Amino acid sequence: MDTDIIASCLELVAERADDPAPLVFQRLFQENPEIEALFVRDTAGLVRGEMMAVTLEALLDCAGGDAYAVSLVEIERVNHVGLGVEPEVFDTFFRVVMTVFKEILGDDWTDEMDAAWRRVLARFPHALT
Numbered sequence: 001m002d003t004d005i006i007a008s009c010l011e012l013v014a015e016r017a018d019d020p021a022p023l024v025f026q027r028l029f030q031e032n033p034e035i036e037a038l039f040v041r042d043t044a045g046l047v048r049g050e051m052m053a054v055t056l057e058a059l060l061d062c063a064g065g066d067a068y069a070v071s072l073v074e075i076e077r078v079n080h081v082g083l084g085v086e087p088e089v090f091d092t093f094f095r096v097v098m099t100v101f102k103e104i105l106g107d108d109w110t111d112e113m114d115a116a117w118r119r120v121l122a123r124f125p126h127a128l129t
């Protein structure tokens, strides 16, 4: 089941990288420098950590199939416009999370994991484009 595959993937990532959030945001900001300014008040990285945590929870929920998180993400896309985060940043962020996790795991990133992540991200039509 995709939930188990994604969950074991997250465990492996946590073993290898401890806290992957700084790596993910570093990559996000490299690709989209304008997003970094939105976190200017987040000097200690707490908001970034929280956004990472809720994102992983949402993706895990989606992997389970019966996803409340698809609606949650749609709502947060709208809410975040008021915070300066454009809706498509969510797709970019999901894709960057997958890419960075894949890099962290290197040869241990399996075809099974790749397929499970792709199925989850496919719930969000623009995340894989």
Ligand code: HEM
Pocket (backbone or CB within 6 Å): 038, 039, 040, 041, 042, 047, 051, 054, 055, 058, 072, 073, 076, 080, 083, 085, 089, 090, 093
């Ligand atoms: C399901 C996913 C997400 C949830 C549930 C969520 C939830 C929240 C909540 C509750 C806040 C605080 C609201 C407020 O201060 O008015 C917030 C703030 C924020 N979020 Fe998210 N978020 C999500 C994903 C993201 C993503 C993907 C990004 C961008 C990469 C992002 C960027 C921000 C920013 C820049 C702020 C404002 C920080 C500040 O004011 O210092 N969030 N989010």
